[in-house]
Amino acid sequence: MFAVPALAPSQWILILGLVAVFVGVSLYAIWDALHRDFGSSNAKFGWVQFAVMVPFLGGVAYLIFGRKRGRKL
Numbered sequence: 001m002f003a004v005p006a007l008a009p010s011q012w013i014l015i016l017g018l019v020a021v022f023v024g025v026s027l028y029a030i031w032d033a034l035h036r037d038f039g040s041s042n043a044k045f046g047w048v049q050f051a052v053m054v055p056f057l058g059g060v061a062y063l064i065f066g067r068k069r070g071r072k073l
Contacts, residue, residue, distance in 0.1 A: 022056045029059035029066075036070030043069070 007015075029051040038044045047066045051058040 025063070026051055026055045026059040029062040032067065033062060033070070035073055036067075037073055038070045 030048055033044055033047040033051065036044070038047070047062050047070075051062050054061075
């Protein structure tokens, strides 16, 4: 059905490392948004939804813009 390309081990490590960074940024943004007070639950839900629907860019946008708006609980 699908053939796995023959890549060198260093290429696999690079690919898996980049995937891990993308997933890590998104998961950290979701976790951090859930542990902050934004004044309304709609703002919190909006940031979490943005980080889930737009995985890497949503997480980066939250870390740049959204984190400043929330107050740490």
